Amino acid sequence: MTREQNPSAALALTELDIPRSSGGRPSRSRVVAVATVALVVVATGRGLLDGYVALRDRAMIAMRARDVLTEHHPLVGMASSGSTPELAFNHLGPLLFDVLALPVRLFGDNAGAAVGAALVNAVALWGLIRAARRIGDERAALVVAAGVVMLVWIMGAETLYDAWNPNVLVLPFTWFVLCAWLVACGRMRELPLAVGIASFCMQTHLGFPIIVTAILLAALAFGLVRPIDRRDDVGRYVLVACAVGVLAWAQPVWEQFTSDGRGNISRLLDAGSDAGEAGSPSLAARIFADVFSPSRWVSPRFEQDWSYLDEGSMPGPLLAGVIVAVVLGIGVGLAIAVAPRAPILGRLWLLLAVGVAAGVVTVMRLPLQFGAGLPAYYVRWIWPLVVLYLIVAALSAATLVPRSLLGRGRALLPIGVVAVVLVLIATAVDVRQPETRARYEDAVRSVRDQVGDSAQQLAGTRVVVRFDTLAWYLPYPYETSAALEQHGVDVVVVEEFMVRQY
Numbered sequence: 275m276t277r278e279q280n281p282s283a284a285l286a287l288t289e290l291d292i293p294r295s296s297g298g299r300p301s302r303s304r305v306v307a308v309a310t311v312a313l314v315v316v317a318t319g320r321g322l323l324d325g326y327v328a329l330r331d332r333a334m335i336a337m338r339a340r341d342v343l344t345e346h347h348p349l350v351g352m353a354s355s356g357s358t359p360e361l362a363f364n365h366l367g368p369l370l371f372d373v374l375a376l377p378v379r380l381f382g383d384n385a386g387a388a389v390g391a392a393l394v395n396a397v398a399l400w401g402l403i404r405a406a407r408r409i410g411d412e413r414a415a416l417v418v419a420a421g422v423v424m425l426v427w428i429m430g431a432e433t434l435y436d437a438w439n440p441n442v443l444v445l446p447f448t449w450f451v452l453c454a455w456l457v458a459c460g461r462m463r464e465l466p467l468a469v470g471i472a473s474f475c476m477q478t479h480l481g482f483p484i485i486v487t488a489i490l491l492a493a494l495a496f497g498l499v500r501p502i503d504r505r506d507d508v509g510r511y512v513l514v515a516c517a518v519g520v521l522a523w524a525q526p527v528w529e530q531f532t533s534d535g536r537g538n539i540s541r542l543l544d545a546g547s548d549a550g551e552a553g554s555p556s557l558a559a560r561i562f563a564d565v566f567s568p569s570r571w572v573s574p575r576f577e578q579d580w581s582y583l584d585e586g587s588m589p590g591p592l593l594a595g596v597i598v599a600v601v602l603g604i605g606v607g608l609a610i611a612v613a614p615r616a617p618i619l620g621r622l623w624l625l626l627a628v629g630v631a632a633g634v635v636t637v638m639r640l641p642l643q644f645g646a647g648l649p650a651y652y653v654r655w656i657w658p659l660v661v662l663y664l665i666v667a668a669l670s671a672a673t674l675v676p677r678s679l680l681g682r683g684r685a686l687l688p689i690g691v692v693a694v695v696l697v698l699i700a701t702a703v704d705v706r707q708p709e710t711r712a713r714y715e716d717a718v719r720s721v722r723d724q725v726g727d728s729a730q731q732l733a734g735t736r737v738v739v740r741f742d743t744l745a746w747y748l749p750y751p752y753e754t755s756a757a758l759e760q761h762g763v764d765v766v767v768v769e770e771f772m773v774r775q776y
Contacts, residue, residue: 311399327384328388335371335387338368339371339372349367349368354480367523373474388436398448405453406418408456428576429441433576443475447475450472451629455618462508473523477522481655484636551641554637557580561648563598566660577650578650637653
């Protein structure tokens, strides 16, 4: 099936591309993919050489990953910060623990958690650039790669090997949207992969289920009802996708029906029906407007929360309304103009519209922290959505501009590759971890060493962790418990509320 070219356009996306051999030479998109994966390797290696320590929730994630396929095998995800003493619940599933189990067993809690998270992000980077290449030509893939590099710049190098469940999903979620884009165009062979990545995102953090489900269902509807390219055996890949979904969700469903007392899914439904004070469309608009602000990109603040009490954390309602109106106007205008010429881009615009709508619903369902705002880690999906908006806007503009003005885009390719590599280098050098982290790392490293020295004396005993004397929000309880478990010492939690944490 040949690609139909539009002689008046600089970039025409009328049919899905099939990557072809380049005569033994690596394609530019493949070079960029290798460079981004190399960035993950460099960042992780530097972190490990600097003595990386899995702090707080990361220590608990490593401990639960070590429990995989043991008598304490986890069937649900991490305990949710939205839990209360009256109603404790967890994130939906244990797929993150399953993925990290082997690295943690091989390299220990600290290095294992970092290596496992780095592998997740490296695979996601490679996969999303591959997906971009299947959607368009080399120029389209390079635009997507440049956008993803901007996303990595926002995240910071240390996030590339961070196993914390909100952070480890940023790049996989981006990959999921690109796979869903292919499905929406009719490429059903990507559906099993999309279902697998969607399950990973939905189970790992409760900020993702609504938006992931909405995008996946929309992509499936477009791909089945109005496919742009139908070369795949639909029935076959739908059956494979169903099998992937059953396997991915078997553990949390089993826990629901075999748990002592109420299962986790029932607890989540109860929590959802009584979420307390939650966000609003106005808050969602202010958050989106803030993420589009240039200051967020020049000096990234990936960890900064959005709070009503801090007027500098997000634009005011009036300014936010103006920013959102401009962004929506540009998006709608480009989508309407480009859809007849490049229906593939029209599908991504539609998926982003669904994603934004689902994002607003998510914000309206999330509980406000102390009634004052939303923590940044509640809505990690917002950065990929904004980056994908910029990507599809750039691709749409390139499609509408006459080809003669851009010299067929060839001159831009070397410039684009150089720009991507420079940003990758800058990201590898840049570190934006909180100032308190270094202090905590030294303290926790010392505590874990002491636990290791004392483990033989505690062999065969049980250690009771009391959170009424050792505050849960300090880094020490989780790290101490993880170190004890790693040395074969059983840990018992007294407080019923904390049982689901362990």
